[in-house]
């Protein structure tokens with residue numbers, strides 16, 4: 001046997017390999033795990049060049065597989081004004097004025113982490129009230145869910161939105177009784193014109209909003225700006241123990257940025273990038289995903305998935321429901337694909353052997369997605385397709401067993417669960433009404449035997465996977481009729497590691513600590529099995545290793 005480059009000893013190793021869950025030491029050679037075993041086992045593998053790290057009886061586990069983030073957008077937001085922890089008009093307006101004063105050259109003042117109640121529980125966010133904060137420069141508040149933006153009058157003018165505009169289905173410029181926009185812009189096509197005014201020209205949104213590349217193509221200088229943002233995002237991921245990323249938006253441009261980082265040896269986490277099929281694309285455009293897969297299939301950077309939005313979110317009642325929203329007769333949300341259109345796309349993508357992942361939040365969106373996967377299976381025959389549904393905040397009882405039956409992966413974000421202590425209850429609780437027992441049904445889905453992968457949806461929610469684990473473990477039932485949906489520690493860990501690897505067809509390569517697997521390993525600052533569920537977010541990686549190299553060290 002060759003000697004190891006790195007040995008971690010005195011560890012509480014959680015291998016996430018159910019056949020041999022615990023060990024105390026691990027050796028790495030090159031980018032692979034060489035051995036897993038006892039401290040004594042590793043002695044023979046120590047050579048003159050071997051770095052030995054004493055884990056001091058803390059937890060060592062596989063690197064986190066983050067199954068749903070928006071890397072580019074999240075990275076750009078690291079620099080912006082965040083108001084998620086600021087509440088009320090006086091505090092928010094002061095923060096915005098301060099930020100605007102410190103950034104006099106910004107063509108638009110972008111504020112992230114906003115919510116409908118940011119200016120107070122009874123203060124609607126309108127262009128007029130935003131004008132009282134800043135009237136002479138464009139100002140836009142982006143809702144934390146990234147599905148709504150509120151703009152002042154200058155911003156609406158700059159974006160050509162003040163008098164409304166015709167948009168693709170599912171997007172809306174809310175108009176007031178005065179015939180002018182109120183300032184509320186729903187869904188990406190409605191607010192995209194404002195994002196073009198940012199330092200990155202809104203390029204971080206393209207993979208999400210249009211699925212297209214920058215037009216005109218980004219200059220070398222712009223590419224460098226964007227690469228540096230990506231790099232910052234990757235550093236942030238590494239600091240939280242993340243070694244693999246399933247990016248949820250994508251285009252050729254993002255693949256090129258990441259490839260450029262890889263060529264400079266600066267791609268410090270594995271990234272999977274999808275092709276984003278928009279509802280206004282011809283069905284045949286999905287074939288582009290085949291080309292992406294052909295060009296990008298390495299362990300560090302790969303493609304081969306189609307991302308689709310089926311619906312919106314509960315808050316703005318754009319999530320597609322099977323029945324009317326409680327108290328809103330005739331309102332069932334806004335599907336972004338007709339059933340026929342989605343079935344065609346799903347069948348075509350599936351025929352190419354592509355994986356499909358669909359954002360579906362309402363029970364109607366989830367059903368339409370499952371129906372499409374079923375149609376694809378009927379047309380093309382069953383295969384190990386591992387199609388995914390993202391979010392599943394509400395699912396009809398009849399659809400719960402269908403994920404397992406169709407081999408569909410539930411890609412869930414525990415951090416947004418309504419049962420998580422401290423999370424705001426409204427407006428989601430009212431939108432769900434008496435269907436609370438079928439909402440955020442993580443454990444119910446798990447018990448059907450479906451694969452459950454966990455993630456954050458950063459920058460929609462904080463990226464920290466240990467906060468995600470805490471959320472998963474501490475969720476309380478939503479109603480007396482609701483079954484407990486809290487997760488065990490081992491299930492939560494599995495969903496952030498091995499299940500994530502399975503989700504990207506990489507279970508033979510990563511997600512577990514076993515000899516021969518890729519060396520993606522983290523050492524924590526504590527013993528996770530002895531940490532109370534409510535304190536999981538106090539855990540942090542002290543060392544992150546991706547592909548055999550240290551990508552973060554505290």
Ligand SMILES: [Zn+2]
Pocket residue numbers: 068069070248457460
């Ligand atoms: Zn997302």
